[in-house]
Amino acid sequence: MRTLLKKFTYIIFLTIFIIGIPISYFISINTLVSLKYETEIGECISNVSGIDLCLQYDIFIGLTYFFALLLLLFVIFPKKIIKKEKTIKLIDLNCSFDELKFTFEKGLTVEDHKDGIRYLGLEKIKEWKSKFGYIFNIYSNDHFIDNEPHFHFDNKEKSVSCKMSFDGNIFESNEKNEIDRKVLKELKYFLSMERTQETIISKWNNKNPKLKYKRKTAGNRVGG
Structure with a gap:
């Protein structure tokens, strides 16, 4: 069983089942009483309301069992029913790109890295410090460029300062x-x-x- 519901929705359904069981059972019991006093022997139609009490009883006793079954499933399998929120493991963009570029400087190519080839070297473990000077920046209260978000990619030493799309297309180059x-x-x-x-x-x-943004797909070109 795959995850189906958010936790809030799960709690709402659970509450409906808990309340629904006694209510539907109470109505079914009342219907039996009406069958005894409002109908002729062997008949189902009420002499008072004209309702088919046999059908009404079947519906509400069925709802009682149905709610009870769903409640049982919800209690036994909450982890499979509640939709898990995806946790995003964020990386340090500056450090990660710097380390990737370092492997390229050691002779690996982008194609090698795509094929799963990695550079293995023995270096002293120390606090990370930029080797190449490239910095990613995303600023607050920014704006879309050509209906897309952007980041700033800078290198002061090389006098490089660009605004780029998340795919790496250059919007503006100011230096x-x-x-x-x-x-x-x-x-x-x-x-x-x-x-x-x-x-x-x-x-x-x-x-x-x-300016919330969702990653591009075939049917979703920009954020909303």
């Missing part, structure tokens, strides 16, 4: 130098990774709650 083609290729590969997209979208949505 002297453009991004090196090799770096741009590595950046686009980095941005294609699932955890990178989850992190960058989460950071944008947290800092720009009025």
Whole structure:
């Protein structure tokens, strides 16, 4: 059984079942009393209301069993019924890109990395410090460019400052130098990774709650 409901909805349904069982059972018992006093022997139609009391009894006793069965399932299998919220493991964009670029500087190519080849080296464990100077920034109260969110990709040492889409397309370049083609290729590969997209979208949505963005799909080109 796959997860079906959010926790709040689960609680609402659980409450309906708990309340529904005694109510439907009480109505079915009342119907039996009416059958005894409002009908002729062997008959189902009430002499008072004209209602088919046999049918009414079958409906409400059936609802009683139905609610009881659903309540039992909800109590036994809450973890399978309640929809789990996806937890996003955010990464440090600056550190992660820096480390990825470091492997490329050691001779690996983007194609090698795609094929699962990794650089293994023995280095002293120390606090991370940028090796290449590339910095990701997402600012609060920002705006869409061409109906898309963006991040700032800067390198002060190389006089690079760009506004880029989450796919790595350059919207604006404000400083002297453009991004090196090799770096741009590595950046686009980095941005294609699932955890990178989850992190960058989460950071944008947290800092720009009025411009929530959902990742592009075939039927969803921009955020809303």
